[in-house]
Structures are given as C-alpha cells and as structure tokens.
Amino acid sequence: MRTTEQTLEEVLKLAATHFKVAREQLTPGDDFFQKLGIDSMQALELLTRLENHFGIELPDYEMQGVSDFRTLAERIQSRL
Amino acid sequence: MLDLRQYASLGGALRDALERWPNETCLIEADRERENCRLTYRQFREAALPLARALQEMGFAQGSRVAIIMTNQSKWLISAYAVFYGGGVLVPLDYKLTPREHLQLLAHSEARFLMVEYHLWRALTQTVGFQHLRVEEVLVTEAPPGADLTGAHSTSSGQARRWEECRASREPDFVPRDRTDPAAIVYSSGTGGQPKGCVLTHENYLEQCMALTSLYPFWPGVRYLSILPTNHAIDFMVGFIGPFTCGAAVVHLRTLRPEYVRDAFSRYKITYMSLVPMVLKNLERGLRARFAELPWHRRFILNRLIALNRRLTRKRPRLALSRLLLRGVHQAFGGELRALFVGGAFTEPATLQFFYDLGIPVSNGYGLTEAGTAVTLDDFNPFRPDTVGKPLPGMEVRIIAPDADGIGEVAVRSKTVMSHYLDQPELTAETIVDGWLQTGDLGRLDPTGHLQLFGRKKNMIVTAGGKNIYPEDIETVFEGLAVKEFCVFAANYLWPQRGRVREQLVLVLRLEAGKKFTDALRADLVARNRRLLDFKRVGGYVIWERDFPRTASLKIKRNLLAEEIRDRLDRADAVVPL
Numbered sequence: 340m341r342t343t344e345q346t347l348e349e350v351l352k353l354a355a356t357h358f359k360v361a362r363e364q365l366t367p368g369d370d371f372f373q374k375l376g377i378d379s380m381q382a383l384e385l386l387t388r389l390e391n392h393f394g395i396e397l398p399d400y401e402m403q404g405v406s407d408f409r410t411l412a413e414r415i416q417s418r419l
Numbered sequence: 420m421l422d423l424r425q426y427a428s429l430g431g432a433l434r435d436a437l438e439r440w441p442n443e444t445c446l447i448e449a450d451r452e453r454e455n456c457r458l459t460y461r462q463f464r465e466a467a468l469p470l471a472r473a474l475q476e477m478g479f480a481q482g483s484r485v486a487i488i489m490t491n492q493s494k495w496l497i498s499a500y501a502v503f504y505g506g507g508v509l510v511p512l513d514y515k516l517t518p519r520e521h522l523q524l525l526a527h528s529e530a531r532f533l534m535v536e537y538h539l540w541r542a543l544t545q546t547v548g549f550q551h552l553r554v555e556e557v558l559v560t561e562a563p564p565g566a567d568l569t570g571a572h573s574t575s576s577g578q579a580r581r582w583e584e585c586r587a588s589r590e591p592d593f594v595p596r597d598r599t600d601p602a603a604i605v606y607s608s609g610t611g612g613q614p615k616g617c618v619l620t621h622e623n624y625l626e627q628c629m630a631l632t633s634l635y636p637f638w639p640g641v642r643y644l645s646i647l648p649t650n651h652a653i654d655f656m657v658g659f660i661g662p663f664t665c666g667a668a669v670v671h672l673r674t675l676r677p678e679y680v681r682d683a684f685s686r687y688k689i690t691y692m693s694l695v696p697m698v699l700k701n702l703e704r705g706l707r708a709r710f711a712e713l714p715w716h717r718r719f720i721l722n723r724l725i726a727l728n729r730r731l732t733r734k735r736p737r738l739a740l741s742r743l744l745l746r747g748v749h750q751a752f753g754g755e756l757r758a759l760f761v762g763g764a765f766t767e768p769a770t771l772q773f774f775y776d777l778g779i780p781v782s783n784g785y786g787l788t789e790a791g792t793a794v795t796l797d798d799f800n801p802f803r804p805d806t807v808g809k810p811l812p813g814m815e816v817r818i819i820a821p822d823a824d825g826i827g828e829v830a831v832r833s834k835t836v837m838s839h840y841l842d843q844p845e846l847t848a849e850t851i852v853d854g855w856l857q858t859g860d861l862g863r864l865d866p867t868g869h870l871q872l873f874g875r876k877k878n879m880i881v882t883a884g885g886k887n888i889y890p891e892d893i894e895t896v897f898e899g900l901a902v903k904e905f906c907v908f909a910a911n912y913l914w915p916q917r918g919r920v921r922e923q924l925v926l927v928l929r930l931e932a933g934k935k936f937t938d939a940l941r942a943d944l945v946a947r948n949r950r951l952l953d954f955k956r957v958g959g960y961v962i963w964e965r966d967f968p969r970t971a972s973l974k975i976k977r978n979l980l981a982e983e984i985r986d987r988l989d990r991a992d993a994v995v996p997l
Contacts, residue, residue: 372953379884379953380701383676396451399674400490400538403515406953 341419347412350389354408357388367409389415420637420665423629428596428621430503432664437464437500440666443639447687448493450673456493460666463497469586471501476587477556479532481506481594484604486530486554487650488512488521488539491671494560494582495649496659498534506594509603510616511650514539517952518546527614528604528841531555534582537562544570558582598622604841605652607788607887616841617788626834627791628660630811634798635691635758635782637665642755644670644683644692651885652792653693653762677701684753693760695885696770699781703770706748706777721745729776736799741778748777758782762793763885765872765922768804775802783807785870789856790814791835795870806869818864819857826873829862830855878912878977880922882954890924893955896947897926901940904929904967906975907957913981914990923958925994927984929967936962941997948997959994 341349347367355362358375365374371382382402389411390397395418405411421439426432437445441461448455458466479485485502487509489495502509510528512521514536521543525533533554535543540559543549550572557571557579568579596602602624604616635657637643645658662669670687672679681702683689694702710718728744731737738757742749749756759774762784774781785807786793794816797808810816814833821827836856839847850857859877862870875881880888890907897905906927913925926944930936948956963984968976984993 370949370953378697378701380675380677380698383674384678387676387678398538399676400514404517404952406949 341416343412343416346393346416346419347409349392350408350412350415353388353392354385357385365408367412368407370406371408371411372406393419395419420632423625423664426625427598428503428506428600429602429624429660430500430506430593430596432625433500433503433660434593436460436663436666440639443666444668445663445666446493446496446669446671447642448671448673449683449687451679455673458493463500466493467497467500467504468591469588470497470582471504472587472589472591473585474501474507474532474556475505475591477532477585479505479507481596482600483507483532484510484528484530485532485534486510486512486525486528488514488533488535489560489649490514490536490673491645491647491649491654491658492560492673493671494534495671496663496669498558498582499659501591503602504591504593506596508601511603511605511655513606513648513650515648515952518542519548522546522548522552524606524614524616525552525554528606528616529553532558534558534560536560537566540579556580558585596621598625599838601838603655605650605655605788615843615846617837618839618841619788619791619837623791623835623837624656624660626813627656627793628664630813630835631656631793631796632661632665633812634796635760637662637667637691639666641665641667641690642670642687643667644672644680644687644689646672646675646680646698647693647695647763647885651763652788653760653786656792657691657693657760677705681705681751684756685751686753688753688755690755690757691760692756693762695763696761696766697764697882697884699759699761699766699770699774703773706773725776728778732775732778732802734801736775736778736780736802738778745778749779752779760784760796762786762807764881771802771804775804785860785872787858787860789837789850790831790833790858791837794831794833803869806865806871808870809868810870816864816870817855818862821863825863826861827863828876829858829860829870829872831858832856874911874916875909878909878981880909880911880924882922884954886954888924888955893924893951893957896950897944900928900943900947901931902928902934903931904975906967906977906980908977908981908984910958910990910994913984924956926957926960926997927963927980928960929963929965944997957997959996961988961993961995963988 351365352362386397401414437460442459445460445463446458485507487498499509510530512524537559553573556574559579560582562581571579598621601618602621603619607615607617643662645654647654658669724744728741759781761781766783771781780799782797784793784796794814795808795810817830818827819830832855860875861873893907910923910925968979
C-alpha cells in the first residue's frame with residue numbers, strides 16, 4: 340500500500356511527464372492551472388493518465404474545486 | 420416535429436412528444452465504455468410518471484419550485500419532465516458551483532424540493548450554513564447502499580429520500596399551465612450579494628425552440644451529444660426541449676474527458692453538439708496534433724484536400740462533398756455530424772475557419788439566459804466567422820446609441836425574453852426597458868444583418884468556458900485583507916477594448932497610509948485567490964494611491980473609480996500579475 344507521500348510523488352512525476360516540464364519545477368502546493376498554464380479540459384486529460392497509472396476510476400467531480408497536487412493526491416489515495 | 424404554436428406549456432408539449440414517438444430512442448447515457456441506460460420515449464414516460472406521482476403525494480403542487488443539482492444524465496431530464504408534468508417550476512442549478520453557492524441559490528429560489536446527486540448532496544451537508552437549508556423534500560440519486568441520508572433537517576423525516584425509490588403507482592395528475600406562467604428560474608450568474616434568477620416562462624421556451632429548430636431541425640434518428648451542463652440555457656434547449664419535441668435522441672456522457680467525448684462521436688453517430696470555445700479549442704488542438712503526426716506525404720495530400728474543400732464550400736457548406744473529400748476526418752467524428760454550435764464566450768475566427776475548412780460547420784452564436792438562449796446564430800449563408808451570425812426568426816435586435824462606427828449596446832426584443840429577475844423589480848426595470856432587453860454587450864449590425872460583438876459595457880467577464888463572472892461576487896473572498904480598501908474590476912471595463920480578448924479580473928488595492936505592498940500581503944492575496952474556482956480567479960492587482968469615491972451610505976462608486984483609474988493609469992504598466 341502506497342503512502343500519501345508516495346502517491347503525491349507519483350502524481351507529480353506523471354504531471355511533469357504529461358505536460359512536458361521538469362519534475363523539479365513542480366511542488367505539492369502548486370496551483371497546476373497557473374503553474375502549467377492549462378485549462379480544465381487539459382486537467383481532465385491528466386486525470387485519465389492518473390487513472391491508468393493507479394488502476395482506479397476517478398469521477399470527473401473529484402477534480403471539482405481541486406487545483407493543487409496535494410489535494411489531488413489525497414483524493415486518489417482515498418480510492419486506493 | 421410538434422407544432423409548438425398549439426401548446427401552452429412545456430409539460431403539454433413533452434407529454435405529446437412521449438406519446439407520438441413511443442418506440443424512438445430519446446436518451447442514451449454512457450460512462451466511459453459502459454452504457455448506463457438507453458430509453459425510448461415510452462420508457463422515459465414510464466420512468467418519469469411514477470416520480471411525478473410520488474412528488475404529488477409528497478405535497479408537490481402547481482407552482483412548486485424544484486431545484487435540480489446533477490451532472491448531465493438521464494435522471495436530470497426525467498426529473499425535469501416530472502416537474503413540468505405536475506405544473507411545477509424548475510430551478511436548475513449549475514453542479515459546478517461550490518456547495519456554499521448552491522446553498523445561497525437554494526435559499527434565494529425558495530425551492531421546496533431538491534433533487535441532487537449523492538456526492539453533491541454530501542458536499543452540501545458538510546458546508547457551513549447547511550443547517551439553514553429550507554427545502555421540504557430532498558431526493559438523492561445514486562446513493563450507495565447503506566449511505567447515510569440523514570441530515571435533511573427541514574424535511575418531515577429529517578432525512579433525504581432515495582430518488583430511485585420515489586415511485587408511486589397511481590397515474591399522476593397532469594397540471595396545465597399558461598404560456599405566461601413561469602417554467603424555470605435560471606441563475607445566469609452572480610452568487611454573492613445579488614443572485615440573478617431569470618424567470619423564464621413556458622412561452623419563452625416554446626418560442627425559442629421554434630426559432631432554433633427552424634434553422635437547425637431535429638428529427639427521429641438525430642442524436643445530440645450533451646456535454647454543456649443541462650442547467651445552462653443552451654443545453655436545456657438543444658439538449659432536451661429541442662430534440663424531445665422532434666422525436667430525436669440525447670446522448671449524455673458521465674465523463675467529459677476529451678478522449679471519451681471524441682469516442683462518443685463515432686460510437687453514437689452524433690449529429691449535433693453544443694460546446695463552449697474552450698472545448699472547441701481543445702478539439703482543434705487534438706486534431707492538429709493528429710495531423711502533425713501523419714507521414715509527410717499523407718499530410719501533404721490532406722492539406723491539398725482541405726484547400727480544395729475550402730474553395731468548394733466558400734459560398735455554403737456542402738456536407739456530402741466534404742464527407743467524400745475528407746472521409747477520414749469525418750469518420751473520426753462518426754460520419755453523421757452536421758454541425759457544432761458554439762457560444763457563451765468569444766470564439767476565435769481562426770478556430771471556426773479551421774473546422775469549416777474540414778467541412779464541419781461550427782455555428783457561432785450569441786445569447787444570454789435573459790433572452791431565453793440564443794439571439795443570433797450563423798446560418799452559413801454565407802459562413803461569417805467574424806460575426807456571431809444573424810438574429811434568429813422572431814428576434815428583433817437593435818443597437819442603442821451607436822457611435823460613429825455604428826457600435827453601441829445590443830438590445831433584444833422577442834417572445835423569448837425572460838419575464839423578470841426573481842425578487843428584483845428594480846434590476847428588472849433597468850434591464851428590460853419598453854420591452855427591450857438591454858444586454859450590456861457592445862455590438863454592431865453590419866449591412867448584411869450580421870451581428871459583431873466588441874466587448875461589454877458591464878463590469879463583467881465571460882470566461883472561455885462560457886461562465887459569466889461579476890467582479891462584485893469575487894470580492895467576498897478578499898474581505899479582511901490587510902489594506903485600507905479594495906475593489907475588483909474586469910480589466911476590460913477599466914480599460915475598454917475593441918475586442919473580446921484578454922479578459923481578466925484585477926484587484927485594485929488602496930494600501931493603509933504609509934504602508935508598502937509586502938511579500939506577506941502578496942502571499943495572502945495568492946492564498947485567498949486560490950479559494951476561488953480556477954475560472955473565477957483574479958489575474959493581477961493594481962496599487963491605487965487615492966481614496967475610493969463613495970456614496971453617502973459608503974458604497975464604492977464603481978463607475979467613478981473606474982473612470983479615475985482609466986484616466987490616470989495605463990493597463991500595461993499598472994497591472995501586476997498574481
């Protein structure tokens with residue numbers, strides 16, 4: 340079983356790969372809309388990638404009101 | 420389609436539609452690769468009438484207000500029909516709002532009943548202020564087995580009911596309504612101090628439906644892909660009333676991931692879809708990426724075919740020809756797509772042209788909740804990506820006090836214009852003057868009758884996702900900021916532009932005497948800004964060196980402050996990005 344911190348690290352790595360930025364540029368508290376310059380549709384694309392990686396289903400509403408990596412990782416962790 | 424002139428209410432029209440096409444499919448609901456349900460008009464009726472009866476047995480009566488907070492799904496439409504059948508008034512709320520905003524609008528609308536998805540209900544129950552919620556019955560959809568449904572304090576039982584179990588066997592009473600009776604209260608935006616609930620009548624909807632379907636008809640076999648929230652005036656019309664009164668079908672997706680939306684086109688042979696500019700742009704981006712991955716010789720051929728299609732469709736769309744020339748592209752969209760509708764915000768002409776050149780006409784339109792839905796729409800006669808099209812049948816559009824360039828405020832008069840704003844007679848009187856709806860948008864009618872938009876007169880922005888945002892609503896999150904005073908403006912209101920680009924909110928700060936702008940203040944601004952939904956965030960701040968002008972009752976004189984800022988500061992220099 341992963342810890343939340345491990346999940347968070349994997350989320351950050353996947354986001355960095357998906358949006359083609361260096362992992363070091365991202366921190367857990369980052370607002371990913373601002374940091375990555377993405378819109379909500381692009382954020383949903385990331386959700387699919389995370390689903391495939393963690394082998395879970397994340398309803399779209401899990402992203403509602405979420406804009407930082409830590410909260411996103413916590414939502415994923417609760418479904419693992 | 421049904422002859423809607425003969426009907427007095429949406430309930431009456433929908434009732435006849437369900438009887439007229441019993442064996443046609445009306446609804447498909449899919450979630451990823453799974454299909455959750457597929458209903459014919461007869462099955463839809465069989466699902467809705469027991470709910471209508473159950474509501475009546477709970478005390479629902481003519482004029483009862485029923486709020487719906489759900490994502491796009493079959494239960495949304497089934498619930499809405501049950502409400503109209505019983506002569507009720509629908510209060511469709513945007514599921515994307517925060518729970519706090521939901522509570523505000525539920526209170527403002529005085530809804531007696533609430534139908535809500537389980538996860539949204541849970542969020543409501545965990546929100547400060549929930550204990551003040553006053554609804555008589557709560558019907559929760561898709562609650563998991565064993566879910567705790569207690570907490571509906573104001574209901575008779577103290578707990579919410581399972582929507583799926585609210586079915587009564589007796590035939591419900593059909594309650595007729597007049598054309599001028601309210602059908603729905605639709606919140607256009609504004610959830611802070613002044614919620615703006617547009618009261619739309621049955622006539623508003625029936626007339627809008629006739630206008631839209633005269634230009635873009637539906638018929639049995641047509642499939643409309645519904646991805647805009649159904650509470651939104653556009654989807655409510657073209658994703659429910661329009662197709663249902665024509666025997667067509669609506670396809671709902673429980674996830675809006677771009678890959679599943681793309682997949683739905685071919686899986687369900689979609690005919691029409693409405694979308695906001697942001698989603699259209701995303702589709703364009705996806706297509707361009709796929710084109711770029713083609714081997715150079717195939718890309719070369721594709722570009723030649725696109726150029727040929729462009730030449731051959733210059734005067735009008737030629738669907739069959741485009742499907743032949745650009746077969747691969749059209750197959751990716753299912754092969755049955757006739758048009759996309761885009762509106763709600765500014766769409767780049769280049770994006771519209773991109774799709775038109777592929778033989779996929781995107782009809783750009785202009786509308787607002789207060790006007791029922793659409794006011795203008797591109798009829799492709801000819802294609803005009805630089806405009807938002809011509810007024811729909813039955814819509815009168817004029818420009819108030821045009822300047823030397825013919826630009827002035829757009830006003831609309833038609834049977835689709837709302838009755839009034841709920842509980843706001845003064846705002847209604849300011850907005851509808853002598854029967855003309857003052858839109859607050861600046862525009863010009865060109866000699867061919869096409870409308871061009873040039874921005875907004877109001878202190879408001881519209882996001883690429885089609886959301887109206889009133890800066891006054893954003894200010895609550897900055898209350899208590901360590902400054903003397905502050906005010907939020909739409910940057911384009913402070914510095915008007917002849918365009919609909921670079922829309923952003925700015926926070927104007929008047930610091931305490933002798934104080935500097937510190938890192939701590941900046942950190943506080945950033946933290947507060949993050950509490951807002953991403954599309955509502957402030958993009959930058961302006962330091963203002965003078966006291967704000969105020970009224971005798973100490974309200975900020977926004978117009979005057981905006982004028983002062985406009986006169987003294989330059990946007991490029993003054994706005995510091997957050």
